[in-house]
Amino acid sequence: MFVKVDFVGGEGMRVTQPRTVKRQARGRQRIADILDAALALFAENGYERTSTNAIAARAGMSPGSLYQFFPNKEAIADALSTHLVEQMRDAHSSAFDLARVTDLTLHELIDRMVDPLIAFNATHPGAKALLANTDMPAGAQGAARPLHEAVVDRVAAIIQARVPTLPATERDLAAMVSVRIVAAMMPPIVAAEGAERRALTAELKKALYGYLAPLDPDGS
Amino acid sequence: MFVKVDFVGGEGMRVTQPRTVKRQARGRQRIADILDAALALFAENGYERTSTNAIAARAGMSPGSLYQFFPNKEAIADALSTHLVEQMRDAHSSAFDLARVTDLTLHELIDRMVDPLIAFNATHPGAKALLANTDMPAGAQGAARPLHEAVVDRVAAIIQARVPTLPATERDLAAMVSVRIVAAMMPPIVAAEGAERRALTAELKKALYGYLAPLDPDGS
DNA sequence: GACGAACACGAGTGATCGCTCGTATTGTGC
DNA sequence: GCACAATACGAGCGATCACTCGTGTTCGTC
Structure with missing residues (x-):
């Protein structure tokens, strides 16, 4: 493995x-x-x-x-988190890179970004839990920081593509909040299965839509 | 103390x-x-x-x-978390009990619920961090469970008061998601100060409003 | 002021843990 | 098949930690 x-x-x-x-x-x-x-x-x-x-x-x-x-023990944790972060980054890029984001409706865009993330986190239980865990050594936690920043940056880039008029400050804020909302809903989604997971996922998308629609040209 | x-x-x-x-x-x-x-x-x-x-x-x-x-050591952690949870519960009840929720606009309602929570968490830094920490003994973490459930229940009750026609399942889901959104934004809000904190707080409220407005009679 | 309970001390105990080291086995290159 | 690197073993070392215990001090109560 x-x-x-x-x-x-x-x-x-x-x-x-x-x-x-x-x-x-x-x-x-x-x-x-x-x-x-x-x-x-x-x-x-x-x-x-x-x-x-x-x-x-x-x-x-x-x-x-x-x-x-x-x-030493810490090196094991570091290697583990580095490996996990790499896999997560791959999953993220497949979620972000594809398609010209301006051609999609906001609903479609959210689907394309959220679904792969959920799929990855579901097949790698414990990955996120480990990286977020405060009792892991500093190195193992720090490994996730660049990833998180990269994700927020990419979301910010997508927002900019769709709403070029939005001031940079507000755009970055919106990206950060969006990522936090997704992260907050991930644990129960991963813990659930079948219909329950679908319901939670739908709810996450509603929250994202409700937050982002006022900014978006597609937002009705 | x-x-x-x-x-x-x-x-x-x-x-x-x-x-x-x-x-x-x-x-x-x-x-x-x-x-x-x-x-x-x-x-x-x-x-x-x-x-x-x-x-x-x-x-x-x-x-x-x-x-x-x-x-023993664990008893210290338990006593600490019990104490913290008590204080938080007091802060919560002062945030939830007052006022007939149906008379407020959704914006006002969100203000009345979010502001006291932020004030409490700001004056008690580390409290939430400790209770959420996974390396704390099981007892110390478990102490927070009843509190969280109580908060979700109260939010659900408020939603029911405003939108009686909403099915119980959806209502409970909306309550849980709302609480998670607030919890997700709390760390950066507490870490920030002054204008930055106000900006983050405003953003949290926007997210809540965007999510809840479609359910609410006041939402337009 | 006497007596018991609450409080205070800190060196020490037993257990655990991260890690080492001496040694033995397996694989690779020639 | 020889030499050397890589792999493998597990008893045990030094350090740390949660917790104890014997002893001494302060407080409340009568």
Whole structure:
């Protein structure tokens, strides 16, 4: 499931291990196992309450083996969040890039942006929860910041395309609020299934429409 | 600042100390000191990363003294969240109870409900953050659940008063979404000051109005 | 002023945790 | 098949933490 990650440490890291290690297929698989185990355990019990020995055990290896792939516990969290953020960014770009936004009605535009996001978050439960979790180390949380900023920027760009006359300040504000509304509704949507999820999704879209319609030329 | 709390333990508690202790004025003050110190440290470093010895030190006492007032670390978190929830509930009721809601315009209604909430959260920074924090023990988080449900219920009641024809399902959904929108905007509003806070507050109200107006008789 | 309860202290205890290290096995390049 | 890197193991080290306990001090009450 996971693949990359060769720890070539950040700034303040004391690297006991060699800078770069030529991973064999076996090693890459082990890294994936560690990240899978860590994701599950972090989501279950939180970062602090999860011991590295427990991660190693869940990944089917000894503590010593785990530390052949990661220099410390924090590096596991960082690698995990980096990986999650990458996947989320991919999902986001597929949601944002397509189509000339000016040709769509506001309803259509909202559909095109919201639906893929919900699909991604639904298939990756725990991803958002982990990145938003305050007990994760600073590095793991910080990894999500650029993503959030990028998302807000893109929404702002779309708003500008549709309403070029809107002052920059108001436009950025509207983008931020829109993103926050989506984020606020995501947990219950992901937790729900079937008809309930559809109902919640429809409600989210109503909220977005109600907020954005007064700004939009399409808003009747 | 804080006062009550005599630990007469919940269900599964092993109480080494006597069930009830007659607190002297000195003791009540010490309890307040402990809760103040814990609130600050939990907000700074999170629950897990805060040691009981550190709480005692910040409160100006020895670890032994701390444990004369609380049976364990979790009890401190519980007492803290219970206290916070009580204060928030008071602030909420003053926001909800007054005035016959049917006599107000939707704009006025939103003002009357949102402004006191913002005022409370602004003067109690960290309160909401603590209660929403996932690394707090289950008991401390659970304490906020009844409050949230009560708030949603009250909003639902207000919606029903204004739009009696709305089906119960839709009404409850609208209440939940409204509360989530408010909660989502609260952190940046609390973090901001002056003009910025006012701008964010206005934006929150716009979002609420846009979402609720289609349901409301006043909405046009 | 005496007596018990509440309050206060802080060194210490047992358990846990992140991480190491010495050693043994497996894979790769030649 | 040899040499070396990569992988693997798990007992255990040092540090930290929640909490205890023995002892001493202050308060309320009569």
